[in-house]
Amino acid sequence: MQISFTLNGRPTTVDVEPATLVADLLREQLNLTGTHIGCDTSQCGACVVHLDGIPVKSCTLLAPALDGATLLTIEGLQGAPGSNRMHPMQEAFREHHGLQCGFCTPGMLMTAVALATEKPDLTEADVRHGLEGNICRCTGYQNIVISVISGAAAMNAAKGE
């Protein structure tokens, strides 16, 4: 079947098998391999993307659900196409060493951006609770939590400008 949606700001039309998972569509058909698959039980959160602004696990979403929707993946988080500038949340993760092997990072960032959008004045407890659906094996979460709080503050500041 044919579906049309907005992908990282661009109108996109693709032919898909109806049973295709969004994570597979992105990775295999659209060559957007920044969205990762870390498990098969919707536990790890490496595949989180934003569907109409809501963070969802793309490994548990069928491609037809995208028709008419707006999808944002890690590749689209950077801002304007061609821009080398990172999103404040990406900058915060770099600044506070919020990543090691990088595999969970795209999902962490997408969840973090959604958390910060929903509640600009995030507390440590908010962040820890909000990241429950994202597993990281490398960092012990400490620097991720610090990054998210700092990134949220930076997003807030940018909004105020």
Next chain:
Amino acid sequence: MGEVIGIGAAPKRKEDQRFLTGRGNYVSDIKRPGMTAGVFVRSPHGHAVLRGIDKSAALASSGVIAVLTGDDVKADGLGSLPCGWGITDAKGVPMKEPPFPMLAQDKVRFVGDMVAFVIAETPEQANAGAELLKVDYEVLPSVVGVLEAVRPGAPQLFDDVPNNICCDWELGDKAAVEAAFKKAAHVAKLSLVNNRLIGNPMEPRAAIAEYEPGTDRYTLWTTSQFPHVVRFLMGALVLNIPQHKLRVVAPDVGGGFGVKQFHYGEEAVITWAAKRVRRPVKWVASRSEGYVSDRHGRDHVTEAELALDENGKFLAFRVNTLANMGGYLSTFGPNIPTNLYGPLLGGVYTTPAIYCNVKVVFTNTVPVDAYRGAGRPEATFVLERMVDVAASEMGIDRVEIRRRNMIPKEAYPYQTPVLVQYDSGDPMGCLDGALVAADVKNFGVRKAASASKGKFRGLGYSTYVEACGLAPSRFAGRLGARGGLYESATVRVHPTGQVTVMIGTHNHGQGHETTFAQIVSEKLGVAFENVDIVFGDTDRVQFGMGTYGSRSLVVGGAALSKATDKVIVKGKKIAAHLLEAAEADIQFEAGKFSVAGTDRIKTFEEIAGAAYVPHNYPLEVLEPGLEEQAYYDPVNFTYPGGCHIAEVEVDPETGTVTLVNYTAVDDVGTVINPMIVEGQLHGGIVQGVGQALFENAVYDEGSGQLLSGSLMDYCMPRADHLPMMQVSTHSTLCTHTPMGVKGCGEVGTIGSPAAVINAVVDALSHLGVTHVDMPATPNRIWRLLQNASLPVAAE
């Protein structure tokens, strides 16, 4: 122009840009033209005779290209998966080493053992084909626990391995220990289990193989921590592919923790298959598949006894352990519960006599091998629990008994009775630092506050040491290593003065691209941004043993340091020629070559340029070019360690243990990048906390089914399980590594389980609880409290 960023600075990581923007290059991201998809058919039984495989329906399935089985492996005369260590028992008898075929032959020995490989045009078609494969099993009873496996009458995995015992290994002076026990004023005893763990790097394992008939060359992309070792083991010992015809690439790898430092059958099957089907083949494990095929870790059952004099001085330590090897010997398998365990039983104490017996046992479970810490967390857990038990029984404060037995700073180098000699350390300094940082003196106030809420608060210590920087080859060879454990680095200076380093370690989260660049930046005086680190490709990197055992900086960094020194030596020769001075008069400092006592100077860039434009070169004494290589083999292990203090709160209503504070003061030697070191400590600690409180790989006895076979059943630490940890370093310098570094990758995982469990026991000690096995789950604690006939909590 960028600046020099050297040792001790904390620049942001070079590798972050690609990971933050979704531009990493992991194996599963790679596509090759004409690529096919492969799926492994795995045994659903723990133990069974493989009576036959009927391929016909699978082969007839849409899109299926080939089905390969153990018979095909046999027909092609391929080898079995090699074990990298050969240990011996007390009489010098070698371990039992049954073959580990890459696809099962005759029998399957664990759930997940591979029986066939189905190749099709798409993953869906390969899966559909795999469903149609008819495998005839004669199911046998499984044995999964070590205690059960050594009992008379237990199911036997191999006809020629009686009682499933691979090796009855020992270390230490048994007679001296027995004599000391006779003199003891007190003997403390402890039985414990070190729970089986699954490493769970977030990136599942994956591989792609390709064969080029035009050049007769193979390329394997694999999620590996040591591509050169895979090339050697697989090429030379399994598939008979000449080394120069085999390229192994481990690109970005999403975490390893040991799980990816073995040569896996999947790698061999897929490489062999790529030639058979003459097309690239790709396999990506699902998480569930990883659970039944990634090598597991730990799984010990131990009886320990500590002999003490009347003042609480340790006289002797005796440890008897049964260690689970799983169904076959994995790459490092038998080395982990023996050589990486026994030698650490001295800890930071002056115990004069130690004896350790380890029975290494086969069971119908996934092969067990190294997992972050590997042997050393097990040793630390036994010892640090034992110390607490002894302190409690003798009525001595837990900190005091540690002080009475600790090796004083001035006693280093310190020879232990179990092979290893610690070169440097200051355990007392780490303990003192941690006591202050953890605010132990006000613990009573916090405990009272918890009590007022009906909660039990406990404090736990772990003062520990580990051995890493694997490994001095001479030492390892004596212990049974079948290879060397050195490292290599090449420093290539380009004509424009930028530098590319080719190094044999592998970066999969540790920040090598940053740390190693800092070393080069400082030593050569070149800008940090002008140094790139290349790793993970046998065609680009000369050789290497990879990354594990906290060895990358210790051994790889030393090779890099040596190679960099050689660049300076060569640079001085070039400078001497250009400045018309004697080589002995050339000095090199801060990126400038100068003639001593003059203002005649050549910059590093000028020397680099001249190296490649050798007009007027004295070619008989000076070669063009500026590129140097070094191999480094350490003279000793390094011995990081420290003091960890955990503080927990137990809710008696639910049995839930909450980690409320965690403090670590670690001695990791010279710190190159403090930001990265802290990150390593955080991650390491949480993996140990995971073992102590959450993680457990559980098998069903009899059927051999893995009950904790997904992320829904195997509890991984999550962000809301943890407090903010307080980590810092109290370093003494390693005396034998070039930069004084000791390594920091595993300390957290080694020190933390004992600290956490000691805290849990402390919280419950008023109820008569003396030991809690890991993981201290709510269920386990709640049951313990019911049995302890808990007094009704204050309302």
